[in-house]
Amino acid sequence: MSDFRPVQMRSPVLTVRRVDAYYAVTVVAPGIAERFRSGQFIAVAVGGEQSSMLSRRAFAIHDVKPDYGGTVEFLFAVRGKGTAWLAERRSRDLLDIVGPLGRPFPLPRDPVNCVLVGGGAGSAPLFPLAHTLRRRGCRVDFVLGAASADRVFSAITARRVAETATFTTDDGSFGVRGRVTDALPQVLEDAPSDVVYACGPMPMLREVTALAARYDIPVQVSVEETMACGTGVCMTCVVPVVGEDGITRMARSCVDGPVFRGERVRFDDVGTIPFDALGAPGWKARGDDPVSAREAG
Amino acid sequence: MSDFRPVQMRSPVLTVRRVDAYYAVTVVAPGIAERFRSGQFIAVAVGGEQSSMLSRRAFAIHDVKPDYGGTVEFLFAVRGKGTAWLAERRSRDLLDIVGPLGRPFPLPRDPVNCVLVGGGAGSAPLFPLAHTLRRRGCRVDFVLGAASADRVFSAITARRVAETATFTTDDGSFGVRGRVTDALPQVLEDAPSDVVYACGPMPMLREVTALAARYDIPVQVSVEETMACGTGVCMTCVVPVVGEDGITRMARSCVDGPVFRGERVRFDDVGTIPFDALGAPGWKARGDDPVSAREAG
Amino acid sequence: MSPDLRTRLANVELANPILTAAGCAGAGRELAQFFDIARIGAVVTKSVMLDPRAGLPAPRMAETPSGLLSATGLQGPGIEVFLQRDLPWLLARGGRAVVSIAGGSPAEYAELARRLSDAPGVTMIEVNLSSPNLADQGRHFTDDPAAAARVVHAVRSHTRSDIPVFAKLSPDVPDLVELAVACVQARADGLSMINTVRGMAIDTTTMRPAVAGGVGGVSGPAIRPIAVACVYEVHAALPDVPIIGMGGVRTGTDALEFLLAGASAVAVGTVIFHDPSACVRILREFEEELEERGVRRAADLVGAAHRPMGAQPAR
Amino acid sequence: MSPDLRTRLANVELANPILTAAGCAGAGRELAQFFDIARIGAVVTKSVMLDPRAGLPAPRMAETPSGLLSATGLQGPGIEVFLQRDLPWLLARGGRAVVSIAGGSPAEYAELARRLSDAPGVTMIEVNLSSPNLADQGRHFTDDPAAAARVVHAVRSHTRSDIPVFAKLSPDVPDLVELAVACVQARADGLSMINTVRGMAIDTTTMRPAVAGGVGGVSGPAIRPIAVACVYEVHAALPDVPIIGMGGVRTGTDALEFLLAGASAVAVGTVIFHDPSACVRILREFEEELEERGVRRAADLVGAAHRPMGAQPAR
C-alpha cells in the first residue's frame, strides 16, 4: 500500500497549451508520474500563497511522460474562479499538487473488448486507460460526446488509439447530433463488448450503466462529485454506494472512488441519504460484526 | 481640483528589478504619471483577482518617465504578505493601481536651500522632490539613513543630484554610524537651510521636527500610517494634527497628508486621541460655526 | 432588452439595488473622483452623531483573511457639519442620500431624525443600532430588543412620514429574528443587515491586540456566508419586510446571492477600500448576471432561494 | 538551542501544541500518508457517536472567501468500529488520541465516555456540544448552558479520572463566557473553541441554498478573528482553564496568535483540506517563530497578549 500512497509536491509548470475549449497543463511531478494508474486524479491548490480559495481542484491525469524524471498532464475547461486562475499560469510557475489520488480503473486480465465512454472534460482519464488496454492487447472502442465540436476531447488521439471512435455533439457541430447514450447501443451492437468504462456527468453515468445492464456488460464508472480535499478527510464528496455485503454506504468518491462498479452506485439516490443506508435516520444495525463488513466500492 | 483627481487603472508591469534590499517596479500608468507631484503615492491592490488581502498597499512614487505615454516607478522592501506577492510579479503582469494620491510636498517659490532627510524606504519620495527643487534652482542637501548599507536608498543618484549627500547606517556599514538625526545638525550648521523635507518612520519625523524647530527652519514631513484604502473613505490612517484654527483633529494621512507641516503633527500623541482633539471624549464645542473651521493639514 | 433593475424599499423606489454601506464611502465625495455617484441606487452615509466625534486611537485596523478588522469609533463631524457641508454636496451631485444615524440614547436618535426630516432631500434614514447605550453600562442597543425598539420608535416618531426608517442590525445578538421582529413592531419600515462581526487579532510582533480598541469588527468577504444566513433567516420570518443586505459583497454574483436570500437592495462596504470603483463595477456585473439568466426584473429574484425547487422565477 | 514546545492541558502533557481539529483529519490514517502523525501534539478524531451515522446529503460544502461552508452531519462508523479499527490503528502509529464524542442526550455522551475509558490509550476526551439535544426539539446543547453542563457532568462522571475532559464550544451562543463558566462548573478540565460559525451560501445557478442542509458551518481562515476574540475573552474570564484554540489556523504565526490570546494548544482544521501536510508545516513554522523571537518556552507565551504593554514574556 505504501508504494501507492499519494505525494504532495510543488511542481514546476512546463507548458500551458490551449486545445480547443480546454487548457492542457503539463507539470514536472516525478513522484506522481511513477505511481500513476489510469483513472487516478490529482488535486491542485489554486490561487497562490494568500489564496482565498481553500478547496483543492480535482483533475483527471490525462497523460504521464518520462521526461524530466516524470511529467503529468491534465486538461480542463475554465469553469469558475479556480480554473480561471489555473488558465493564467505560465511556464516555470509552481503548482502545489497532491496525487495520484483515488481508486484506478480495474484492468481486465485478458485481452477483451472494451468500450470507453466519455462526456466533455470527463473524457480525460479514458486516454491513459485506452493506451494501457491496448498494451494489454485489448480492443478499444471510443464513444466521446460534448456540447459542441470545440469541447470534444482529443478526437485525433481517440481515432488513432481505438478500433472505432464515435463522436456526438449536442448541437451536431461534430459527429452525430445527440448524446453519447444515443450512440452507445449501436457501438455495443457492432462489436461484442466485455466491459464498459465511463466517465462524465452523473446523469450520463446513470444512463450508461442502465444501457450496459441491458446488454449485460459490466461497467466501471468514474464519478465527479464536488470535492474539497481529495484525500479522504473532509467527507464532502459522498455518493450512496452498495457494498459487497449489500449494505449502502455514503462512500467518499475521492478515496473509495472515483471509479466504482456502475451497478453499485445508487444513481437515483445521489443527493440524498437513502433510507436504508448505513446510519441513515432510523437505520438499525443488522448483523453484529460491523468491522468485518467490507467497505463500499 | 478635478485635474488632480486620482485615477484607477490596470497597469502592465514593465520591469521588476532588484536594487540592494529593495525591489523597483516600473509600471505603465500614463494617467498617474501626468498628474503626479512630488510626495504623492499610489495604492496597489495585491494578491490578484481572488486575493484574500483586501487592503491596498501604499508606495511613494519614486520616479515618473514619459516612456509609453507615462511610466511610474516605486520601490519597496519585502515586509509582509503583500510585498512578498509584489516581489514575484513579472513583466506584462497587470497591477491594479490607484493614484496619484495624497497631498504633495509644498514647493518654495524662490530658489532656496533645502535639506532632504529620509529613512530607509522612506527616502523614495525625496528623489522626485530633489529633481523638482533643482529644476527650480534650489540647493539640495541629502541626509539618508538606513539599518545597513544594502538598505540605503539610491546613494549614487543622491550624490549626483545634491550639493552634499550624507549617509548614516545603524551598523556603520556605510557612511556614518548612527541615525539621520545624529548627522542632521551638522548639515544644518554647514549650509544655511531654508526648509527641511523629511520622510520615514514616525520617531524619526518627530526628532527631525524637533531639530528643525531648534534651528527655526520650517519642516515638511511625510508620515507613514497604516492604510487600508488610500482614498480617504476608511478612516483608519488617522494622526492627530493641529489645524490653522488651533484645533486638533484626527486627520487622515492619505488625503489630508501624507505631507504635513512638522510642527502641526502631535507626534507625542500619535496612537492616542488627545483629550483636546475635536470630538474627543468629553470635548465641548468652542465657537459656533464648525463648518468654517478649516480642516487640519 | 436590458433588465429592469428598479427596487422598492418601503415607499421609496431606487433606480437599482446597489448602495454603499455606511462608514465605507463617507458621504460620497471621495468616491465621486472615480465614478458618477448618481448612477448607484443610493449612497448610505457614514453614521452621523449629534456632536463631532474623534473616534478611537490608531491602529484602527488589521487585515484578516478576506476581511478587515476595524475599530474606528464613528469618527465624524457631527450633524451640523453634515447638514451644511456633506448632504448638500451629495444632493447637488444627483446622489440619493440614505443617512445613517447613531447616538447614545433614544432622545439623541430622535433629535437626529428631527434634524434630518427638516432638511430637504433625505431619501431614507438608517438607524445604526450597534452603538453603546449610555443608559445601560455601555451595552449596545442591539443586545436588547426592547432597547432597540425604543430607539426605532423614537426615530420613526420624529421622522417625516414619507421617509422610510431602516433599522441596522448586528449579527452578534442572542436571537436575530427576535430583534428584527422587535424593530418591525416598533415601526421600522425595513432592516439593514449585517453590521460587522465581533473579532480580534493579535499582533505577533508586539504581542498585543492589533487594533487599539482590542476587540473590533470583522467585515469583508470573509463574513459573507454569515450575512447571507442572517438575511435568509430574517426574510423567512418576515417575508414582507424589505431588507438591505450587506457583508462582503465583492461581485455582481455576490449581490445576486443576497437578493436570492431575501434582500431588496445590497450595500457594498469593505470592498470599496480595495476597489474604489466597486459599486459601479458590481452594478454592471449584476446586470450581466441577470441578462445571462434571461431575468427581466431584478425585483422578481428577491427571496427566490426560499421558493421550492423548480419554482424559481420565470425567465 | 531549540525552544521547548511542550504544553500542558490539565494533567496531560503534549510534546507540542499543534493538534488536528475534530472532523478534519479522520482518525489520522489518511494524513499518515503525508507525514508521521506521531510528530504532532495529538490527533483529535472526528466526533464519534454510539451508532453508525450516514450524515447529510450532498452537496455538503461550498467554498466561501478564505473559508468553507460545510454540513456533513457527523457521518461516521459508530463507537464500535472506532474502538476496533480506528483507535488501535492510531495508537499503533504512536499517535496521541484525543477522542471527540457527540450524542443526542447526556446518557449517550456518558455511554461513549464509559466505553472510551475502558479502552486503553485515550489521551483526552473532547465533548462536541454542537449536536442537537434530542430532548429539546433539536436545539443544540450549546444553546443552553444548563443543558451543556449536564452533558459535561455526565461525561466527567463516566470518564476515568486521569483522562481530561474538554468541552467544545460554538461561537453562536447568547453568552460565550456564561457557557464556558457553566461547563467548567460542571467539571470540564478545559475548553476547545471554536466550532464552525453558522452561515449560508446560495448557489446563483440553481438559485437554491448551496449545501443540502441549507444552513451550514463556516470554517477556515475567514473565521480566525472571530475565534481569536472568543479565546481571548474566555481566557480573560477563566485564566486558569486550559484552552485548545482553533478556527482558521493556516501558519505558524496564526498558531502563535492563538497562544498569545490564551490557548495552550492549537488545532488545525479546514486548512488540512488545502494542505495535507499543514500540521507539520505549521509546527515547523511555529518553532521558527519562537526562535526568531528568542522565546525559550512556548508555554510562556500562553495569554501573553493579556499582559500590560511591556510585560511580554522574557525572551
Ligand SMILES: Cc1cc2nc3c(=O)[nH]c(=O)nc-3n(C[C@H](O)[C@H](O)[C@H](O)COP(=O)(O)OP(=O)(O)OC[C@H]3O[C@@H](n4cnc5c(N)ncnc54)[C@H](O)[C@@H]3O)c2cc1C
Ligand atoms: C475526480 C475528478 C476528476 C476531474 N477531472 C477533471 C478534468 O480532467 N478536467 C476538468 O476540466 N474537470 C475535471 N473535474 C472537474 C473539476 O474539478 C472542476 O471543474 C473544478 O474543480 C472547478 O473549479 P473552479 O474553481 O473553476 O469552479 P468553482 O465553481 O469556483 O469551484 C468551487 C468549488 O466547487 C468544486 N467543484 C466545482 N465543480 C466541480 C466538479 N465538477 N467536480 C468537483 N468539484 C467541483 C471546486 O473544487 C471548488 O471547491 C474533475 C472532478 C473530479 C471530482
Ligand SMILES: Cc1cc2nc3c(=O)[nH]c(=O)nc-3n(C[C@H](O)[C@H](O)[C@H](O)COP(=O)(O)OP(=O)(O)OC[C@H]3O[C@@H](n4cnc5c(N)ncnc54)[C@H](O)[C@@H]3O)c2cc1C
Ligand atoms: C504614504 C505611504 C508611502 C509608502 N511608501 C513606501 C515606499 O515607497 N516603499 C516601501 O517599501 N514602503 C512604503 N510604505 C510602506 C508600505 O505601504 C508597507 O511596507 C506595505 O504596506 C507593507 O505591506 P505588506 O503586505 O508587505 O505587509 P503586511 O504586514 O502584510 O500588511 C498588512 C497591512 O498593514 C498595512 N501596512 C503594513 N505596514 C505599513 C506601513 N508601514 N505603512 C502603511 N501601511 C502598512 C498594509 O497596507 C496592510 O494593510 C509606504 C506607506 C505609506 C503610508
Ligand SMILES: Cc1cc2nc3c(=O)[nH]c(=O)nc-3n(C[C@H](O)[C@H](O)[C@H](O)COP(=O)(O)O)c2cc1C
Ligand atoms: C471601517 C468601517 C466603518 C464602518 N462604519 C459604519 C458606520 O458608521 N455605521 C454603520 O452602520 N456601519 C458601519 N460599518 C459597517 C458596514 O456598513 C457594513 O455593515 C459591514 O462592514 C459589512 O459590510 P462589508 O463586509 O461590505 O464591509 C463600518 C464598516 C467598516 C469596515
Ligand SMILES: Cc1cc2nc3c(=O)[nH]c(=O)nc-3n(C[C@H](O)[C@H](O)[C@H](O)COP(=O)(O)O)c2cc1C
Ligand atoms: C468538514 C468539517 C467537519 C467537522 N467535523 C467536526 C466534528 O466531527 N466534531 C467537531 O467537534 N468539530 C467538527 N468540525 C469543526 C472543526 O473541528 C473546527 O472546530 C472548525 O472547523 C474551526 O477550525 P478550522 O477553521 O481550522 O476548520 C468540523 C469542521 C469541518 C470543516
Ligand code: FES
Ligand atoms: S474530497 Fe474530501 S473526503 Fe473526498
Ligand code: FES
Ligand atoms: S487609508 Fe483609508 S482613509 Fe486613509
